[in-house]
Amino acid sequence: MRSFMNENALKVAHEGIGRKLRSFITSNFLPQSGLESFLDTDSFMEKGIIDSTGVLELLEFIEGEFAIKVEDEEVIPNNLDSLQKLTLFIQGKLEHAAQ
Amino acid sequence: MNFHKDILKIDCRQEADRICDFIRQQAVALRHEGAVIGLSGGIDSALCATLCVRALGKERVFGLILPEKDSSPVSQEYAAKQAAELGIRTETVDITPTLEAFGTYQKRDEMIREIFPEYDPHYRAKITLPPDLLSRDAFNFFTLTVDDGHGNIKTARLRKDKLNGIVAATNTKLRTRMVHLYYDAEKMDRFVCGTTNRSELMQGFYVKYGDGGVDIEPIAHLYKMQVYQLSEHLGVIKEIRERTPSPDTFSFEVSDEDFYFRMPYEKLDPLLYAWENGISAQEVCAGMDLNEDQARRAFRDFHSKYRATQHLREMPPSLVMAKR
Numbered sequence: 294m295r296s297f298m299n300e301n302a303l304k305v306a307h308e309g310i311g312r313k314l315r316s317f318i319t320s321n322f323l324p325q326s327g328l329e330s331f332l333d334t335d336s337f338m339e340k341g342i343i344d345s346t347g348v349l350e351l352l353e354f355i356e357g358e359f360a361i362k363v364e365d366e367e368v369i370p371n372n373l374d375s376l377q378k379l380t381l382f383i384q385g386k387l388e389h390a391a392q
Numbered sequence: 393m394n395f396h397k398d399i400l401k402i403d404c405r406q407e408a409d410r411i412c413d414f415i416r417q418q419a420v421a422l423r424h425e426g427a428v429i430g431l432s433g434g435i436d437s438a439l440c441a442t443l444c445v446r447a448l449g450k451e452r453v454f455g456l457i458l459p460e461k462d463s464s465p466v467s468q469e470y471a472a473k474q475a476a477e478l479g480i481r482t483e484t485v486d487i488t489p490t491l492e493a494f495g496t497y498q499k500r501d502e503m504i505r506e507i508f509p510e511y512d513p514h515y516r517a518k519i520t521l522p523p524d525l526l527s528r529d530a531f532n533f534f535t536l537t538v539d540d541g542h543g544n545i546k547t548a549r550l551r552k553d554k555l556n557g558i559v560a561a562t563n564t565k566l567r568t569r570m571v572h573l574y575y576d577a578e579k580m581d582r583f584v585c586g587t588t589n590r591s592e593l594m595q596g597f598y599v600k601y602g603d604g605g606v607d608i609e610p611i612a613h614l615y616k617m618q619v620y621q622l623s624e625h626l627g628v629i630k631e632i633r634e635r636t637p638s639p640d641t642f643s644f645e646v647s648d649e650d651f652y653f654r655m656p657y658e659k660l661d662p663l664l665y666a667w668e669n670g671i672s673a674q675e676v677c678a679g680m681d682l683n684e685d686q687a688r689r690a691f692r693d694f695h696s697k698y699r700a701t702q703h704l705r706e707m708p709p710s711l712v713m714a715k716r
Contacts, residue, residue, distance in 0.1 A: 338531075344700040345521075345532035349552040352533070365522070365549055366489055368531045 306387070310359070311380045317354050318376070323346055338370065348373070353380075361386045369388040395671045395679045400617050400661055404625035407618075408446065411610050415447035417610045419583065425684060426452030428577040429585040430569055430603075431475055431482065432469070433457075433467030436587040436611065438474045439619055443610055444585055445478050446626070455482040456576060457567045460491055462643040470632050477540065477629055483576070487568050494568070500561035507536060507548050513566045514541050516644035519558060519653070525693055526686045527656035534652075539644055561640050574605075574610025583607035591616040591661055594668065595654050595694065596701020604704060610651040654693065663690040 324333070326342045337343040342350060351373065352363055360385065372382040377381070408699045419425065427444045431437050444453045455475045459468045463575050475482045491497060497513070511517070516539045522530040534550045536558070550558070565662045570584075586606030588598050598604045609658065611619060616637070637648040637657070653660050659680070666676045666687070673687035680687075681684055 298544070338696055341696075341699055344696055345534075346700075348531045348533055348553050349550065349555065352549075353551055365535070367535075368522075368533055368549075369529055370531065371529070373531060 307380060307384055311376060312377055313358060314355075314383075318351075321350060321354075321392050331376070333380075334375050336370075336374050338374055344371075351379075355383060359383050359387060361390065373391065381384075384385055395662075395666060395675050397516055397662065397679050399679070400615055400665060402618050402621055404613075404622050407614075407622060408443065408626060411443050412447035415444055415585075415608065415610055419448060419570055420616075422583045422607060424577075424581055424583040424607075426454065426580065426582040427585040428454045428456060428573055428580065428582045429587070430573050431455040431457050431466070431471035432587075432640060433470035433474075433632065434587075434635070435619055435623055435628060435632050435638070437471070438632045439626065440585050440587045440610055441462065441474065441478055441480065442623075442626045442628055443481060443533070443548075450479045453480045454576065454582065455480050455579060456569075456573055457482055457484040458487050458572055459484070460486065460565055461488045461497075462565075463503065463640055464638070464645060465591045468533060470629065470635070473596070474629050474632060477627075483533075487565070487572065490568050496561050496568075497565045500558055503554050503557035503561070504536065504538065507550075507554060508538050508546055509539055510540075515539060516541065516642075518642040518644035518646040519555070520646060520650045521652060521654050523650060523654065525689060526659060526682065529689055537644060563599045565600055565641050566599040567605070570602055570605040570689075577607075585610065586612070588612050589614050589616050589619050591653075591657065591664060593705065594664060595653065595697045596665060596704050597648070598704065600704050615665065616657040617661045643698055659690075664694055668692045668693045 322342050326340065328340060328342065329338060331342060335342070341391065348368065352368065356363055371378065373379050397448060415427070419427070426448055428435060429441050429444060431441060441453060441455060443511050455471070457468055457471045472482065472484070501511065501513065504517055518537050519534045520537065521532050534555050536546060536550050536554070537547045539545045551591045584606045586603070586609040588603065588609055589611050590613055593599050614622065622635065638646060639648065639651055649656055662680060663676060667690070673684045673691065676682065676687045677684050
């Protein structure tokens with residue numbers, strides 16, 4: 294039962310993070326990219342959604358919104374280059390901070 | 393296309409003739425007898441001055457040397473030596489007072505002090521992108537590095553507003569040089585010769601209405617490695633040919649590679665050529681000492697910078713319609 298509740302809480306947290314990120318990216322980066330929407334797995338760089346100054350804005354947002362510190366070494370495509378990767382990265386940081 | 397490591401080798405004699413024809417044609421089209429060129433002490437301007445002299449004659453080429461207080465001391469020395477070698481007339485104008493009057497240093501330093509409050513004019517500062525893209529993947533974010541002059545170095549990732557503030561202040565150096573170049577060009581009824589090469593043009597490594605504010609661009613089709621080939625062929629002085637390319641706008645010396653390109657020109661240029669010509673990462677790797685992941689990473693970076701700087705290469709958008 295506890296395991297189910299934890300999994301459920303994680304899922305809710307995951308969806309919440311994803312929603313906030315999607316909303317921020319949609320309003321701040323999508324108009325300049327010429328796209329109307331994007332998939333959770335779309336590469337921000339390959340789709341032209343986020344450029345170098347966009348990365349800085351994104352970092353400011355996630356550090357402020359989720360109260361986490363993103364180290365320079367973590368500013369890599371593996372962590373940040375899609376909504377799916379970004380959500381998992383933030384969730385991992387939050388879980389690590391909670392331990 | 394057959395991609396190989398020597399793909400950027402050029403026939404220097406033929407290329408020099410082609411560019412000189414272009415310069416002469418442009419002089420006629422622009423109805424100007426000669427050229428004004430900013431001599432930075434770097435290889436691009438040295439080559440352009442050399443080509444202009446070959447095309448128009450030394451009497452019709454005027455060199456402006458425009459140092460400021462953050463310029464490397466050897467920049468002025470090498471620029472003057474190259475001009476003397478070519479036998480062209482020059483004038484040296486220290487633009488530091490103009491920049492001080494505008495507030496360039498003050499505006500930049502205020503930005504830096506918001507990050508490092510202890511920063512004072514005795515410090516040195518530079519901004520850089522993450523190093524060595526081919527070895528380690530990372531997004532393009534700028535880091536500010538300051539040195540207090542005693543070897544105490546501090547770094548901080550820049551927020552967008554701070555980056556914009558530092559870049560905007562720094563770019564006034566290039567724009568001030570443009571004003572000087574056009575003043576002399578108009579006074580002497582000459583055109584302003586640009587010095588941007590293809591590696592810079594395609595990646596947006598120049599300043600709009602700064603070093604991008606010129607009348608002709610005679611080497612904009614040449615990759616930096618080709619600029620080196622032609623410079624050696626035409627006898628650009630050794631000191632300039634052996635110098636590490638640098639924007640020369642920060643008090644803490646920084647190379648083009650560290651500041652913007654994230655890889656040496658020897659790797660950048662063939663990769664950029666491949667990207668521009670639709671050559672696959674697989675084919676590139678066969679011709680260079682790289683793996684496919686590295687080539688794809690470079691392509692992604694080129695694509696990102698090309699797109700982010702597209703506006704530099706275009707006329708300002710407007711509603712003017714072509715009538716014919």
